[in-house]
Amino acid sequence: MKINWLLLGGHQTQKRDVIADQGHHQNEVINECYCPNGHSILTDTARFQGHPGLTLKLKNRTSEGLLVISPVLGDRDRIFIDFEKAAGEVVDICCPSCSEPFPVYNVCPCGAHLVALFTSLKAHFSQCIGICQRLGCLHSELLSERDLRLYSRQDYF
Numbered sequence: 001m002k003i004n005w006l007l008l009g010g011h012q013t014q015k016r017d018v019i020a021d022q023g024h025h026q027n028e029v030i031n032e033c034y035c036p037n038g039h040s041i042l043t044d045t046a047r048f049q050g051h052p053g054l055t056l057k058l059k060n061r062t063s064e065g066l067l068v069i070s071p072v073l074g075d076r077d078r079i080f081i082d083f084e085k086a087a088g089e090v091v092d093i094c095c096p097s098c099s100e101p102f103p104v105y106n107v108c109p110c111g112a113h114l115v116a117l118f119t120s121l122k123a124h125f126s127q128c129i130g131i132c133q134r135l136g137c138l139h140s141e142l143l144s145e146r147d148l149r150l151y152s153r154q155d156y157f
């Protein structure tokens with residue numbers, strides 16, 4: 001399983017600007033992440049390089065389990081717990097505490113949806129990580145407000 005941490009928005013120069021704006025770099029760790037109801041999804045279910053992982057509940061028609069993703073940007077580690085995964089399947093991604101599904105905010109290049117994991121309690125799409133609902137794609141992105149504005153101009157919303 002791979003995870004691609006991409007910064008949205010335009011060409012390479014813009015990406016570097018965004019990184020500079022936010023002070024992000026390759027080994028930055030996500031230290032806050034919430035469901036729409038404000039539950040932190042960073043838990044000790046699994047740790048990556050010593051950091052609590054991003055814990056998600058996955059649901060498909062036949063089973064329910066957990067996916068824990070490394071919070072370290074650029075680290076592609078992730079583990080599935082008690083989940084029978086079929087590559088290419090589209091699953092629901094929910095909060096492990098309240099089972100609320102994370103909201104869809106965009107369409108992934110693979111055709112499934114990207115859901116937003118909020119990196120601030122404001123639960124605003126300007127501060128979120130996007131994860132694809134399709135197993136095996138697991139495309140993910142880190143959004144900034146500026147990128148979101150770029151998207152708005154392209155009529156994604």
Ligand SMILES: [Zn+2]
Pocket residue numbers: 035036037038039095096097098099100
């Ligand atoms: Zn929750």
Ligand SMILES: [Zn+2]
Pocket residue numbers: 108109110111112132133134137138139
């Ligand atoms: Zn996808």
